[in-house]
Amino acid sequence: MKRKIIDKIMQFLIYTSGVxxxxxxxxxxxxxxxxxxxxxxxxxxxxxxxxxxxVGGGMVNAIVGSFILVLLSTLWSVPIGVLSGVYLAExxxxxxxxxxxxxxxxxxxVLSGVPSIVIGIFAYSLIVLPMKKFSAIAGSFALGIIMLPxxxxxxxxxxxxxxxxIKEASLALGINYWKTVFFVILNTAKPGxxxxxxxxxxxxxxxxxxxxFTAFGxxxxxxxxxxxxxxxxxxxxxxxxxxxxxxxKQAWAGALILILIVYIIIFMSRKILLKYR
Amino acid sequence: MLETKLEIKNLSAWYSEHQVxxxxxxxxxxxxxxxxxxxxxxxxxxxxxxxxxxxxIVPNAKVEGQVLLDGKNIYDIDVDPMEVxxxxxxxxxxxxxxxxxxxxxxxxVGLKLNGVKDKKLIQSTVxxxxxxxxxxxxxxxxxxxxxxxxxxxQQQRLCIARTLALRPEVILFDEPxxxxxxxxxxxIEDLILELKKNHTIIIVTHNLQQAARxxxxxxxxxxxxxxxxxxxxxxxTAPKMKKTEEYIMGRFG
Numbered sequence: 001m002k003r004k005i006i007d008k009i010m011q012f013l014i015y016t017s018g019v020x021x022x023x024x025x026x027x028x029x030x031x032x033x034x035x036x037x038x039x040x041x042x043x044x045x046x047x048x049x050x051x052x053x054x055v056g057g058g059m060v061n062a063i064v065g066s067f068i069l070v071l072l073s074t075l076w077s078v079p080i081g082v083l084s085g086v087y088l089a090e091x092x093x094x095x096x097x098x099x100x101x102x103x104x105x106x107x108x109x110v111l112s113g114v115p116s117i118v119i120g121i122f123a124y125s126l127i128v129l130p131m132k133k134f135s136a137i138a139g140s141f142a143l144g145i146i147m148l149p150x151x152x153x154x155x156x157x158x159x160x161x162x163x164x165x166i167k168e169a170s171l172a173l174g175i176n177y178w179k180t181v182f183f184v185i186l187n188t189a190k191p192g193x194x195x196x197x198x199x200x201x202x203x204x205x206x207x208x209x210x211x212x213f214t215a216f217g218x219x220x221x222x223x224x225x226x227x228x229x230x231x232x233x234x235x236x237x238x239x240x241x242x243x244x245x246x247x248x249k250q251a252w253a254g255a256l257i258l259i260l261i262v263y264i265i266i267f268m269s270r271k272i273l274l275k276y277r
Numbered sequence: 278m279l280e281t282k283l284e285i286k287n288l289s290a291w292y293s294e295h296q297v298x299x300x301x302x303x304x305x306x307x308x309x310x311x312x313x314x315x316x317x318x319x320x321x322x323x324x325x326x327x328x329x330x331x332x333x334i335v336p337n338a339k340v341e342g343q344v345l346l347d348g349k350n351i352y353d354i355d356v357d358p359m360e361v362x363x364x365x366x367x368x369x370x371x372x373x374x375x376x377x378x379x380x381x382x383x384x385x386v387g388l389k390l391n392g393v394k395d396k397k398l399i400q401s402t403v404x405x406x407x408x409x410x411x412x413x414x415x416x417x418x419x420x421x422x423x424x425x426x427x428x429x430x431q432q433q434r435l436c437i438a439r440t441l442a443l444r445p446e447v448i449l450f451d452e453p454x455x456x457x458x459x460x461x462x463x464x465i466e467d468l469i470l471e472l473k474k475n476h477t478i479i480i481v482t483h484n485l486q487q488a489a490r491x492x493x494x495x496x497x498x499x500x501x502x503x504x505x506x507x508x509x510x511x512x513x514t515a516p517k518m519k520k521t522e523e524y525i526m527g528r529f530g
Contacts, residue, residue, distance in 0.1 A: 166376075167334070168373075169375070169439075172331055172362055172367040172440075173362065173366075173386070173387035173390075173391075173440070173443060174363035175386075175390045179390045183390055184386070190377055
């Protein structure tokens with residue numbers, strides 16, 4: 001009898017926790033949709049922000065800016081991250097793992113715990129100060145650093161998950177070691193690594209703090225990558241703390257778009273994983 | 278007339294301090310099938326991995342002695358293990374097609390990554406290899422599907438085709454049927470008999486009937502030592518050594 005009661009109580013607790021988790025997400029999503037959907041219009045996607053005081057306008061520069069920032073960050077952090085992942089995975093399977101690999105693994109864990117605003121300050125002093133201006137380059141430098149630990153550690157784990165027999169099959173075909181690693185093992189780990197990259201992308205899409213003093217934001221089109229650039233989270237932040245009602249509404253719409261983009265990215269990453277299963 | 282294709286001479290192998298092979302010498306004859314039998318852990322797999330130098334990828338592995346391929350020691354300092362592995366192909370215990378590659382690419386990848394650029398040559402070699410492996414008719418309409426969607430036996434024949442694409446002279450089979458059902462096993466055995474016309478074959482097997490069915494010569498290994506080597510028929514009907522007889526009668530192993 002007692003056993004059954006405990007069983008029921010545990011069941012109840014587990015189910016409620018599960019429902020609660022879904023609930024939190026649904027409430028956030030529902031609230032943002034409720035607040036944001038009314039301000040969504042075609043204008044929002046194709047127009048620049050209007051001057052202060054005028055109603056209307058859109059966030060096209062911020063949407064495009066966010067994509068540019070994410071693309072630039074991905075461009076530099078993915079190769080470095082994946083190659084470091086290869087190094088970590090391969091060195092751990094060799095006879096005597098080097099000390100450097102355990103140092104690197106530790107540093108990456110530390111790096112993933114560094115608050116993003118600190119990384120922003122770092123990019124500010126390293127790039128913005130010497131160049132004497134805010135820029136897309138500085139912004140994507142900061143975002144890329146945030147991506148690095150995730151990409152490297154996922155790549156390492158995914159490469160380690162490739163069965164030994166795959167490596168042996170490739171070497172037994174007379175394919176040399178580096179080609180085996182780059183064209184066979186990486187190819188096998190590709191779905192997992194892509195998922196890791198997409199999760200990192202989804203994370204930096206919403207990052208605001210490191211962009212505050214690197215990309216800075218811009219109410220107009222950026223003229224080059226060496227100029228301040230708008231980004232969706234920055235624009236949301238600027239509008240949300242403004243005193244204007246119309247801007248508040250636009251901030252909600254921006255939040256809705258941001259969350260939708262992130263969902264689409266996560267959805268895609270799941271698709272990729274399932275495709276190869 | 279027997280021509281020796283491969284000669285294993287006084288071969289000893291270690292993993293770290295643990296000696297797995299003790300002074301093994303076996304001649305392998307051209308266009309014949311040689312079976313290596315013995316209880317688990319007797320060094321069968323290590324022995325054939327020494328023939329394509331695949332044991333080297335295990336950290337701290339060590340070898341002494343010689344393996345002569347057409348008279349040339351593959352452990353000589355001027356020999357590139359990659360060249361050895363192109364001449365000595367290998368089929369593994371578990372079918373292991375490359376999971377993210379199509380059927381076509383699984384067979385083509387060995388050529389492509391070994392520097393073959395000619396697309397037509399690749400195309401024709403792949404199709405020939407699939408035909409030789411007896412798989413072409415079953416997969417000709419789905420060459421661009423993933424290889425992992427095939428059945429276990431088909432996957433194993435795909436792995437054989439992958440090896441054949443490189444035109445190896447010797448093919449090593451490491452318990453190729455231990456994961457397969459009887460019908461797939463029969464197909465692989467027929468294939469081995471077909472392949473020996475143009476290849477020299479060494480097969481490691483746990484299945485004594487299989488050794489009797491496919492091989493002309495049999496080597497019996499026990500605890501890393503070669504106990505007996507000879508014609509399969511005489512090993513199975515009139516073994517010279519007591520250990521061999523006991524193993525074949527099923528008294529241990």
